[in-house]
Amino acid sequence: MSQQDLAAAVAAAPPGPGPEALRRALRGPPGRVALRLAAPDGPARRRVAIALLAEAGRSRVGVVLETATGELLLTEAEAAAARQAAEGIAALIGLAPAVLPLPEAGPALMDLPAPVPAVLRMDAPPAAGVEALADSAPWPALLRREEVLCIAPGVPRRLALLRLRVVREALAAHLGAAAADPDLARHARERLNARLLAALADPAARDALLGGAPPAPLLLDLPLALLPDAPAMAAEEPAAAPALFAAIPLAEAMAEGLAGRAAALRRAGWGLAVRGLDAAALALLAPEALPGEALLLRWSPALVARGVMAALRRLDPARLVLTGCDGEAALAWGLGLGIARFAGPGIAALAAATRMAACRHAAACSRAACVARAAAVAAEGRVGCRDPGLLAAALPPEADP
């Protein structure tokens, strides 16, 4: 684009504070630069990027613009200040802003889609009515039944736990704008989980959810506030194996006195699990100090990082349950570490394959159908299965030794 064409483009740009700031930047003396940054990931990074860009442009009255695609542009800044800011932004948010000399880079700037001055904002979708949205959502679409398998070399696979959990994405679809607020989304999930627990007290409702009697202890996401305070009993009373494992959030697992409540919980038929461990959490934590018989660790390739592995060094791997296992890499990583309990789509497929190998009607079914029916929490979702007993059991019974 020639200088004349650029001047024409500048003149033809629509009115408004965005194009106006660009026009001003293009008219100034040489030696200045603009900074252009791809859309930052998430609202916190976006706000910080805008603040840092604005600071860099302050001496030249540069304006931070935001395009329709979320890209950010500082219209003008002194070159030295801009380069320093660009380095800081790259280190902090992991995206390096492009440093564009002015006025030479003018044509590229005039191409930006619908730039408007960027506003520092923090969205808070309305809290009112979130309960009604959560309550009106249909359970079968929101909940998933998930096998947690014991897998170890030389030992037959068996079902360790049966998890019932709210599928976040499915619930989000019912919450509308409120889903964008992590606190409102969590509030809705916790509400559903508490209702799920209440429903399980009724054998008929429980059979509908699970397809039959639970073949293994249940694992439910629950808040600390629901944990029973069982009365003290004679020490000689042996506690039975828990019928129900409550997976409490990581934040609540740091409360005092939880480890001491384990015995009382057992007498009430409860086991304690902790959820919310992932690569980011392990980078902050000493997980061996957490209470609970099962620590749910969400699989991601980021777990392989050395700093994360260091956090697991002092932890008994038998306490871990690797969730979200989606394939060989997850299983291999977990087995290598000595983890013996696994869940996730890959494990659901493994359970289905094991069922089908023992099922007389398998020839008429597909693996995907068997996975979907096992994940269902209502009779409609299991329609088509001709061995509902095996489906409810999750794995075929072991041959008697």
Next chain:
Amino acid sequence: MNLAEVPVLDALGPRVGAAGAVALASLVRETVAAGVDRRVLLFRPARLAPARRRPPQAGLLREAWEGLRRSSRTRVFELPRGALVALEGPPAHHLAEAQAAITAMLDPAEAAAAVTLLRLPEEAAAVLAAVEEALGLADAVRAAAPAAGRAPDGAAIAAAERALASADVTPFLRRRRVCRLLPGAGAPEPLWEDLRLSLADLRDALLPGCDLGLAPALGRRLARAAERRLLAGLARGEEMRERGPLSLALGIEAATSPEFLRLDALWPAALRGALSVAVAAEEAATDPAGFAFVRDFLAARGHRLILDAAGPTAARAMPAARAGAALLRLRWSAALPPLGSPAAAALRMAFPAGAEAVILAGVDRPAAIAWGWEMGITLFQGRLVESRRAAG
């Protein structure tokens, strides 16, 4: 019981028996559906006196039951919680024999409670009820803590947020001086001012009678709105002129809120390094990735990060140095381990390195200061420190 003694669910240990319960339940349903005649012997050792469940009596009872396994006419199921069930077609001689052998060893009342012979299909409901009992799920669910108190809902939080929008939050502020206090060195030396919003005071004013603990996510959202109001009040030119060193207790979102970014922009160059943001360990655990970003952002802007630990468990589960905080603030409470105990040594291992890296907050009695000194702590805040400062 300490953590090491908590029975770990043995991943490779014996089966819990739920599979037996599932198999039995489906067999009962099939039998009923087919109208087949069966006898069921139910033996629940859990209903016996404790002495009967220990050797040698337990062994003898077990032996009387094990005879059933030797016959091909009977099917035996082991249920969770120790219950045993056997099925046999009529006339069910083996079941009758085992029942007689077991009953002979028990008091009549005990035997009536623990040993039952049932008929299928007529008494299927009783058999299924026994399966339910063995699974223990219904009992476990009933044991859940009842929701005492009133939980706020979204509408109540929205109303509280509207009230906050025009309210002055200073009445809900707790102001404390963080002081250096050395053994034998006289009056506390104030180093900076600490500001924290009291969520309990906010609740009493805006949501009287509600228990925010019953809806922690909504409590967090309210705290965020209040923190933004607090920051908006601080981030003003006239406020800045009288500002000295400051620490602010904030949530993760508030630490990158527009209001905090404004405060950061206005913060005097002479006081760089004298603004600290305190984030609770629980807050960091709620959003670890968000916390890591806040930590890096504060470091890039020259501000300090304090990790707030409500108790020793939090301090140990999230060691400040590992979380990337140079400062740890611990709350004085009865939960802190006694001096000289292994727990105290373990807690000290979780302290960040360096002088003046730990603050003991909530100091309301001399014992707290004595405890702190023994643990190597020289920074204190709390009611007692305030009054000593006034007196000294």
